[in-house]
Amino acid sequence: MTDNTTSWTNFENIQEENGFFPDDMQFTIKTYRKKDIIFHQGDTCDALYVVMSGSVKTEMISESGNLMPIETIHAPRPLAPAFLFSDKNQFPVEVTALTAVELLRIPKTEVVRLMTLRPDFMQQFMTHNANRTQFLTQRMQLLTIKTIKGKIAHLLLEKYQSDGLTFTLSNNQTELADYFGVARPSLSRSLSEMVEERIISFDKNKYKILNLNALKEFLI
Amino acid sequence: MTDNTTSWTNFENIQEENGFFPDDMQFTIKTYRKKDIIFHQGDTCDALYVVMSGSVKTEMISESGNLMPIETIHAPRPLAPAFLFSDKNQFPVEVTALTAVELLRIPKTEVVRLMTLRPDFMQQFMTHNANRTQFLTQRMQLLTIKTIKGKIAHLLLEKYQSDGLTFTLSNNQTELADYFGVARPSLSRSLSEMVEERIISFDKNKYKILNLNALKEFLI
DNA sequence: ATTGAAGTGTAACAGTTGTTACACTTGCGA
DNA sequence: TCGCAAGTGTAACAACTGTTACACTTCAAT
Incomplete structure (x- = not known):
């Protein structure tokens, strides 16, 4: 990563x-x-x-x-x-x-x-x-972050600090799942839910943060 | 630890x-x-x-x-x-x-x-x-071990390598749970189940490995 | 002896994740 | 063009863990 x-x-x-x-x-x-x-x-x-x-x-x-x-x-x-x-x-x-x-x-x-x-x-x-x-x-x-959404939030907020609200990840979902140590379908589900909740949006590897505060909430 | x-x-x-x-x-x-x-x-x-x-x-x-x-x-x-x-x-x-x-x-x-x-x-x-x-x-x-029983097995097998089948842990269950990053009742439940399955036994901080191979299975 | 704190066992329930299976899209090479 | 592999979305169910609450024991201090 x-x-x-x-x-x-x-x-x-x-x-x-x-x-x-x-x-x-x-x-x-x-x-x-x-x-x-x-x-x-x-x-x-x-x-x-x-x-x-x-x-x-x-x-x-x-x-x-x-x-x-x-x-x-x-x-x-x-x-x-x-x-x-x-x-x-x-x-x-x-x-x-x-x-x-x-x-x-x-x-x-x-x-x-x-x-x-x-x-x-x-x-x-x-x-x-x-x-x-x-x-x-x-x-x-x-690894100490327990929920999948928390791990996603951690990664996206790290990217946000350097690249702003819109950025491209260099890993696909399969690789991300391995990196997080979670199952691929579980990651896909969590991402879908976060899109549903209008916190993020993404297409392929291009991600966009829609609700920064909601994203930070996952790290509590 | x-x-x-x-x-x-x-x-x-x-x-x-x-x-x-x-x-x-x-x-x-x-x-x-x-x-x-x-x-x-x-x-x-x-x-x-x-x-x-x-x-x-x-x-x-x-x-x-x-x-x-x-x-x-x-x-x-x-x-x-x-x-x-x-x-x-x-x-x-x-x-x-x-x-x-x-x-x-x-x-x-x-x-x-x-x-x-x-x-x-x-x-x-x-x-x-x-x-x-x-x-x-x-x-x-x-931390990369996902199940609680896996974490327990990891710890006990580490102890086994230095001390053999019987040994004393210096941490109580509450501390162990923190160290593993899991909830205390969950750790207690997992330990009880492993006793039930006759893989280990313990009294206070004194532990005994009863089934070494079964213990190793948890790390797969 | 009594009290209180610490440690532990346990149960019921909710929440999260894993597993498995399948469908769909995309892009690339034969 | 066809077929295939890779990547992804999704659903149903199982498995595991967290949360909360309460009971019990032990032990030390008053």
């Missing part, structure tokens, strides 16, 4: 002589084929991994063995960088290659050294993690 | 001459009285704040103006450290003093300098943020 990507453009040139990284930095690059499993859930995470090219998907395995999709990561972006420094440094997800993938690996000790040498790298790393935390916080706030 | 506190013991001695912090480090300490509002939601967060003594509570203001409790922070612990480095560096919550409070303030530039000078401080900072991210991820996983 919200774009959670921080640019990691410096990594794009890691193999060139641009002077950003120290010459003696240790790193390895490994390639994977499509559908390869890169990491299993629970694997130890003792290095910083960055997707240099291609894309991977992450999935969470529930206790019952089911797979729940979490997110898709496109190059260039680090892979679960927050867990490198956590006390329980294990991958919380299953990581699978969606395409051919080049994966950069920098050992934790090198990351620490790099951060000490390059304060701007450290800030970039910190900022990326901070943005992810903020993303998670927002996602959690949405 | 889960303890999310990382020790920040180094800060306890910040005013002493223990050599951990550079002598010329800039910081200020401000005191607040009970019930003082320390930060408003949306205030700019341009420094690292650490609760040195006392405790504060954080609350999120919904669009409708309602307050939703997030967490209580006891000294010594940093205050929303993740947001210092985020692109939108604003406090996501309202911060209020629960007791008399001493608050340490270190400007962002000083934090960066400190991290460069002291790799162990940087690691501690990173670890704390990483643990918070992991905490949020776990919390979110629980």
Whole structure:
């Protein structure tokens, strides 16, 4: 939904002589084929991994063995960088290659050294993690809203703040339902009722807020 | 529920001459009285704040103006450290003093300098943020489980992994219901039904798993 | 011993959502 | 043009949860 990507453009040139990284930095690059499993859930995470090219998907395995999709990561972006420094440094997800993938690996000790040498790298790393935390916080706030109409109101009011009363959503109803964690027909029903109550109107992905105050009421 | 506190013991001695912090480090300490509002939601967060003594509570203001409790922070612990480095560096919550409070303030530039000078401080900072991210991820996983019995199963199976089939929960039903985000009588009903089905048994806060496989079924 | 607060069990009813099934539209490719 | 897949609207019913109210137990304080 919200774009959670921080640019990691410096990594794009890691193999060139641009002077950003120290010459003696240790790193390895490994390639994977499509559908390869890169990491299993629970694997130890003792290095910083960055997707240099291609894309991977992450999935969470529930206790019952089911797979729940979490997110898709496109190059260039680090892979679960927050867990490198956590006390329980294990991958919380299953990581699978969606395409051919080049994966950069920098050992934790090198990351620490790099951060000490390059304060701007450290800030970039910190900022990326901070943005992810903020993303998670927002996602959690949405999940704590119990009614479907409340979730809809939350999303539309967020859009309203940036785009005004009329805007286009980039997701169809099926995707929205997944994002909200509700059944698709239930979402459709709630939307229809809100149209019936003249609170919103929509056609395809173009939405219009007709009664702002009524929309806010759903968040109480 | 889960303890999310990382020790920040180094800060306890910040005013002493223990050599951990550079002598010329800039910081200020401000005191607040009970019930003082320390930060408003949306205030700019341009420094690292650490609760040195006392405790504060954080609350999120919904669009409708309602307050939703997030967490209580006891000294010594940093205050929303993740947001210092985020692109939108604003406090996501309202911060209020629960007791008399001493608050340490270190400007962002000083934090960066400190991290460069002291790799162990940087690691501690990173670890704390990483643990918070992991905490949020776990919390979110629980919220994505829709049925009450599923939430119960999730919690009990987590306990089972560390303590075995018999264990004591540190929360009563009212607290559990809040943690799950469900109504207290609904939780009680679900628990009773699971006892009826001979999947678990409990007396006060002492729980026993009778049918492990049936418990796992609730997570599908 | 009595009172009162906290925690819990339980029931009846209302409200919301999920499930399932089917119809309809749209757009695209064969 | 035809057929097919994707997206959507809708209905009937089941399942689950919330709300409200009340009874009961336990335990600590007076």
